[in-house]
Amino acid sequence: MNSPKATVHSQLAPPLRLAIGRLARRLRQESVDNLTPSQRSILASLDRHGPLRMGELASIEKISAPSISGIVGRLEGRGLVSRETDPTDARSTLVRSTPEASSILNAVRQQRSAFLASRLETFTEAEVNTLKEATELLKRLATDQ
Amino acid sequence: MNSPKATVHSQLAPPLRLAIGRLARRLRQESVDNLTPSQRSILASLDRHGPLRMGELASIEKISAPSISGIVGRLEGRGLVSRETDPTDARSTLVRSTPEASSILNAVRQQRSAFLASRLETFTEAEVNTLKEATELLKRLATDQ
């Protein structure tokens, strides 16, 4: 804890934390999709994993079963997901996202990436390379272990 | 748009965007303060700028005046802010955060920084240096212009 290395880490952590928070906030502002954060996150999970049961969604999203019920119900009402009884267990419901949902998600991602890309154009080649290396490191930072 | 440089930017933007989003989410998980995101953000604004009027808070937080009214009312009920009439304009209300609020904010920052610092200990010196350079670049990325 008192090694020179630990000091470097303690010094870097606060400004890095601030920078990450600010950039994440700025990126969230950069898209208008008429989805709430929960709706967007659930659609992204379905996009990533394919059809999921209500309980799996609750577990992935770390929110309660009744909350998932409500959000999925509203997404269904907007035609962004469909529900069907799991053929292997009639107690379970499979939630599937619709093509319209994928198209909304892709639009959001494109808007946010386009914002980043246009900001990156103001950076030097060396700076872009530093960020490229940092991207891998940030990914590792977010992963436990 | 078709220059080699633009291609580099378009290639970097999506993974960088993903990495930022994930790390920001991971950091948010790393603190338990019994504050909602809106409450935390309002207290952080007061911490940064000193006492603010309701309208200034609404403008900084980019939420409606009635929403600010409700949130500040609940923060006041918990003893985290106080309200006083602006001596220079009796229509306005000055909102001031209490020492207890600052102490909660500092605890959250310390928890999140401690998480980052402990993750950084698993990185090589060269990697830490890359992240140090990247921190400045991320700050610039989030800033318009």
Add this chain to the structure above:
DNA sequence: TATTGTTATACTCTATAACTATA
């Protein structure tokens, strides 16, 4: 008359407790 803030109302997200249907 214009500005500052609050109240009324409505919708979404969130949780816990109670319930229904199926295994």
Add this chain to the structure above:
DNA sequence: TATAGTTATAGAGTATAACAATA
């Protein structure tokens, strides 16, 4: 009896519209 999901209820955040107090 245990599990998957929904319904009931309540509190917080969000907005727009209508209102009160002050400039």
